[in-house]
Amino acid sequence: MPCGTRTVYFVMHVTIAALLPPTRPAPAVVLLVLVCSVILAGCGGSPGGSRSLTIAPASLELAVGASSTLTASVAGVPASGVTWSSAAPAVAQVAANGVVTAVSPGSTQVTATLVDDPGVRGTIRVTVLAASAGPAALVSMDGGLTHTVALGDDGAVWSWGANLLGQFGSGGLQPSQSSNPVRALIDDVVGIAAGDHFSVAVRSDGTVWAWGSNGSGQVGPGAEGDWQTTPVQVSGITDAVAVAAVASTAVALLTDGTVMAWGSNANGALGRGTFTPTEDATPALVVDVSGATAVALGGGISQAHGLALLGDGTVMAWGSNALAALGQPVSTPASATPVTVAGVTGVESIGAGQGFSLVVTGTGDVYGWGAANVGQLGAGTVGAYSQTPVKADVEDVTALAAGHLHVVALHDDGTLSTWGSNSFGQLGIGADSGFRLSPQRLGVTGFGGVAAGMQFSFGIEAGGVPWGWGNNLNLQVGREQGSVTTAPSAIW
Numbered sequence: 001m002p003c004g005t006r007t008v009y010f011v012m013h014v015t016i017a018a019l020l021p022p023t024r025p026a027p028a029v030v031l032l033v034l035v036c037s038v039i040l041a042g043c044g045g046s047p048g049g050s051r052s053l054t055i056a057p058a059s060l061e062l063a064v065g066a067s068s069t070l071t072a073s074v075a076g077v078p079a080s081g082v083t084w085s086s087a088a089p090a091v092a093q094v095a096a097n098g099v100v101t102a103v104s105p106g107s108t109q110v111t112a113t114l115v116d117d118p119g120v121r122g123t124i125r126v127t128v129l130a131a132s133a134g135p136a137a138l139v140s141m142d143g144g145l146t147h148t149v150a151l152g153d154d155g156a157v158w159s160w161g162a163n164l165l166g167q168f169g170s171g172g173l174q175p176s177q178s179s180n181p182v183r184a185l186i187d188d189v190v191g192i193a194a195g196d197h198f199s200v201a202v203r204s205d206g207t208v209w210a211w212g213s214n215g216s217g218q219v220g221p222g223a224e225g226d227w228q229t230t231p232v233q234v235s236g237i238t239d240a241v242a243v244a245a246v247a248s249t250a251v252a253l254l255t256d257g258t259v260m261a262w263g264s265n266a267n268g269a270l271g272r273g274t275f276t277p278t279e280d281a282t283p284a285l286v287v288d289v290s291g292a293t294a295v296a297l298g299g300g301i302s303q304a305h306g307l308a309l310l311g312d313g314t315v316m317a318w319g320s321n322a323l324a325a326l327g328q329p330v331s332t333p334a335s336a337t338p339v340t341v342a343g344v345t346g347v348e349s350i351g352a353g354q355g356f357s358l359v360v361t362g363t364g365d366v367y368g369w370g371a372a373n374v375g376q377l378g379a380g381t382v383g384a385y386s387q388t389p390v391k392a393d394v395e396d397v398t399a400l401a402a403g404h405l406h407v408v409a410l411h412d413d414g415t416l417s418t419w420g421s422n423s424f425g426q427l428g429i430g431a432d433s434g435f436r437l438s439p440q441r442l443g444v445t446g447f448g449g450v451a452a453g454m455q456f457s458f459g460i461e462a463g464g465v466p467w468g469w470g471n472n473l474n475l476q477v478g479r480e481q482g483s484v485t486t487a488p489s490a491i492w
Helices: 003-019 026-042
Strands: 054-056 059-063 067-069 071-074 082-086 092-094 099-102 106-114 121-129 138-143 147-152 157-162 177-183 189-194 198-203 208-213 227-233 240-246 249-254 259-264 279-285 292-298 305-310 315-320 334-340 347-352 356-361 366-371 385-391 397-402 406-411 416-421 435-441 447-452 456-461 466-471 484-490
Touching: 054 121, 059 067, 059 099, 082 092, 092 106, 099 121, 138 456, 147 189, 147 198, 157 198, 198 240, 198 249, 249 292, 249 305, 259 305, 292 347, 292 356, 305 347, 305 356, 315 356, 347 397, 356 397, 397 447, 406 447, 406 456, 456 484
Parallel strands: 059 121, 138 189, 138 447, 189 240, 240 292
Antiparallel strands: 054 071, 067 099, 082 106, 092 099, 106 121, 138 147, 147 157, 157 177, 189 198, 198 208, 208 227, 240 249, 249 259, 259 279, 292 305, 305 315, 315 334, 347 356, 356 366, 366 385, 397 406, 406 416, 416 435, 447 456, 456 466, 466 484
């Protein structure tokens, strides 16, 4: 007999006994009560009986100041009328809606109880990590749509900007945005990348982890729901050396020179040789690519494309070709199978933006192809696109990063150049809202790295201090005040 119906049966039996004729022997009533007692004993006799309340996630780890939302269910059905409590509110507090906020380092037990059946409850352990003093010297950065991710030389990962979909990886959605770096719940990281609203990291052991928006499976098969607030391992990858991300697509470069991709497959962005499925959370090999030494992704949700630099200095490309970003005739709008880009050899590094691609050769020259409507190829001319790689008006470049429609480049003397769109000051040349067809040197020096987001740019000083400029509407440049920063300056 189901325990949930035990009280109903008891009442029914007692009622029937009470209605029996007076001539009915009394022992029958006694026997009936005894039977009911046995039934109750078999059900456990406590309010709630064998019912249990399950809390998700099963355990929680938060940094001081971070928050996360807990959910409760009974037999897989979301529970209503639940009260929450923390055994140690000084460590972690829990609100009536299940939102846990980390207060101070330590560990506590959080309990959920059904209001209408207090015997039904569930508990989880919440661990609060001490807040770090701040980032160590940065070795790399990457920008998404509205957030920035940065890697310290100690293997820690930090983010700032928007956190509405868990982009910080700190265990919650609070703060919703921040100009101050927030540490992600992951360590021992050697490489990072940012998509539109998610981030990807590779650890020294070759595993890949992701967090943030998961609308197209870009956080990988280990994620649950439309977003993930804590880093989760992307299963199926154990030997990665680098990662790249854009929009809702991610790729990982493996030690054997092959490439795996997951997330959105719009216009063949996963490079699987097919345009179906349109998205896939499970990583799979990019076809026909071997001997790769670097990877890059560029574009938007529907126009993402990928690049792979091969060991022989050539480049392969796949995905959207709407503006000749693959170096192919625009009559072929997309290719799900990687193709070799003609006209570029001796390449040492690569970059990709919205509908355009760039390479840096061993001689420090930059070549680009694809969209050219706002000077993003840096060749001094403007046009809809260029299928053929053209040389940019710049020399002695050692690295570059492409945003949505702009480029920031590092020279061998530690100076920076920018070109393309300046709609949000991302070129660092003042409040001019136009664009530059040719690279323009900035009046700063001493840099060892560059990075870019959609409409913002970064330079990393040789000592690991970041400089930022451009669109700061979501604090992604690291400024507390000002929607636009038009000149490079140190963030901290």
